Amino acid sequence: MTSESTVPGVAAAEVAAAWGRARAVFLPGAVSVSAWGGPIGETLAAFERLRDGANFLDEIDARVGDSEVFRYAGSTVDHVDQREIERVFVDAVEGRAVLFSDITARLSWIADDPSDLSLRVRFSYGHESLDEWLQDLGGMPWAGRLCNEVYPEAAAIEGATVLQDVLAVCAGSPVQFGERIVYNNAPGGGAVFHHDADPGQRGVLFTQLAGTTAWLALPREELAAALARCAGLELADANAALDEPMTEATWTLLNGDPQLTHAVAEGGGLLVLEPGDAVLLATHDLQCNTWHSVFALGDAPSLAYSYGLFPAAEANRDGINGHDG
Numbered sequence: 001m002t003s004e005s006t007v008p009g010v011a012a013a014e015v016a017a018a019w020g021r022a023r024a025v026f027l028p029g030a031v032s033v034s035a036w037g038g039p040i041g042e043t044l045a046a047f048e049r050l051r052d053g054a055n056f057l058d059e060i061d062a063r064v065g066d067s068e069v070f071r072y073a074g075s076t077v078d079h080v081d082q083r084e085i086e087r088v089f090v091d092a093v094e095g096r097a098v099l100f101s102d103i104t105a106r107l108s109w110i111a112d113d114p115s116d117l118s119l120r121v122r123f124s125y126g127h128e129s130l131d132e133w134l135q136d137l138g139g140m141p142w143a144g145r146l147c148n149e150v151y152p153e154a155a156a157i158e159g160a161t162v163l164q165d166v167l168a169v170c171a172g173s174p175v176q177f178g179e180r181i182v183y184n185n186a187p188g189g190g191a192v193f194h195h196d197a198d199p200g201q202r203g204v205l206f207t208q209l210a211g212t213t214a215w216l217a218l219p220r221e222e223l224a225a226a227l228a229r230c231a232g233l234e235l236a237d238a239n240a241a242l243d244e245p246m247t248e249a250t251w252t253l254l255n256g257d258p259q260l261t262h263a264v265a266e267g268g269g270l271l272v273l274e275p276g277d278a279v280l281l282a283t284h285d286l287q288c289n290t291w292h293s294v295f296a297l298g299d300a301p302s303l304a305y306s307y308g309l310f311p312a313a314e315a316n317r318d319g320i321n322g323h324d325g
Ligand SMILES: [Fe+2]
Pocket: 191, 194, 195, 196, 292
């Protein structure tokens, strides 16, 4: 990426500076969705069926049942996690040989609130509770390939040269997409303020393919400053209030205080994502990352894809979907 960015109005130096400070990198029109209207419509319809009680395995089977690569291995329901609806396991195979086992597609409600009908599907592998995916990144290309076969419109994201250019500037070394999540936010649904600083993860790329979402997104240090101003706290105390575990008072301030919301928006932290827009969130470490909250606008469920950015393993540099930044 040269100083003349391919993103209109966004220069590479600005992108790199924003990324370094964990400011959200907004990329309007980064992905062309015009050619993907059919698959996007089919995915939205599939989520409607799931909301009405359709079987997730049936939906997966209808989309990849004929795959020569993926073979159904089982499905489970986690009765401890009330939000989980169903998890489908597949193996990647070549003939009779299993190339990678226990690749998962997990359908769940996003919120604990039963009135929020937002759904999501997370693609991963291994035992999620043991964070096996963190210990061996080798399954990420397979989980990504399953995502792309189940949701073919995801190819619009990987094919977007603008995103590849921006990732090259921000990540500085090759990255791969991992822990892909497909979001189907119901109107008004979304996520309260949080960060995504998982170990080993460099950032998160969120791409809107249908509908509209409103975001509050800003660096942790700016959120702490806004919290200090609005709550009359010392900056050090506001910073500490963002650490885990968060108190109910801090939660209420972050998510229910109009003064804080206004302050974040005034500081440039309000983004509205339309189809084709993307936003890049940094997760440098627990102190330097992009905090964000998300709300679905409009009167119909939206569709968006959230990808973690992880170092591309040596073995994946020429792999099936590693991103050579
Ligand atoms: Fe997030």
